[in-house]
Amino acid sequence: MGEHALLVELADGTAAEAFHAELLRRRAAGALPDVREVVPAARTVLLDGVAEPARLAAELPGWELRPGHARVGEVVEVPVRYDGPDLAEVAARWGVSSAEAVRIHSSAEFRVAFCGFAPGFGYLTGLGAGYEVPRRATPRTAVPAGAVALAGPYTGVYPRSSPGGWQLIGTTDVVLWDTGREPAALLSPGTRVRFVPSDVRSGAGAGR
Numbered sequence: 001m002g003e004h005a006l007l008v009e010l011a012d013g014t015a016a017e018a019f020h021a022e023l024l025r026r027r028a029a030g031a032l033p034d035v036r037e038v039v040p041a042a043r044t045v046l047l048d049g050v051a052e053p054a055r056l057a058a059e060l061p062g063w064e065l066r067p068g069h070a071r072v073g074e075v076v077e078v079p080v081r082y083d084g085p086d087l088a089e090v091a092a093r094w095g096v097s098s099a100e101a102v103r104i105h106s107s108a109e110f111r112v113a114f115c116g117f118a119p120g121f122g123y124l125t126g127l128g129a130g131y132e133v134p135r136r137a138t139p140r141t142a143v144p145a146g147a148v149a150l151a152g153p154y155t156g157v158y159p160r161s162s163p164g165g166w167q168l169i170g171t172t173d174v175v176l177w178d179t180g181r182e183p184a185a186l187l188s189p190g191t192r193v194r195f196v197p198s199d200v201r202s203g204a205g206a207g208r
């Protein structure tokens with residue numbers, strides 16, 4: 001990946017998250033001084049601006065990855081109206097009512113595993129096993145900005161209107177990407193996130 005970069009490939013998304021969390025822990029402790037940028041993806045983590053890439057590459061296989069995620073920074077709360085058109089279908093896949101699906105989703109603490117697809121779009125994990133949902137068989141030609149959606153093990157929020165095939169369960173007015181803000185992205189890899197129901201009644205009624 002260049003003279004001063006390493007691309008670390010992991011077995012799966014869980015391993016990639018654990019490795020990224022370890023990097024954040026070491027960076028917070030001042031034990032990762034020669035790495036300028038850390039960019040996680042679904043199954044890889046890119047280390048850029050590495051002063052001595054050969055030395056670091058030789059050390060990485062001996063790292064012990066601690067269980068769990070690094071809890072770095074404050075939790076970002078995202079108010080959500082659980083009024084998405086696919087909420088009832090998601091609840092049915094989970095074998096619960098729409099109101100219970102809202103409770104499950106809003107009671108979890110999420111973590112941004114990585115970003116991609118569009119500026120400001122974060123892939124959030126945290127629901128746990130048993131709550132994965134497939135993408136829609138036919139993607140929508142236009143998903144509105146602020147749509148809160150699920151696909152596979154991830155939750156995401158569309159930062160702008162675009163085509164999309166994720167299951168839509170809610171809506172937020174939070175601005176995910178603002179070039180006049182520093183940083184422009186509200187959600188970056190490692191950020192802790194909670195979704196807060198702003199109108200539980202709409203979520204409960206969506207399954208009627």
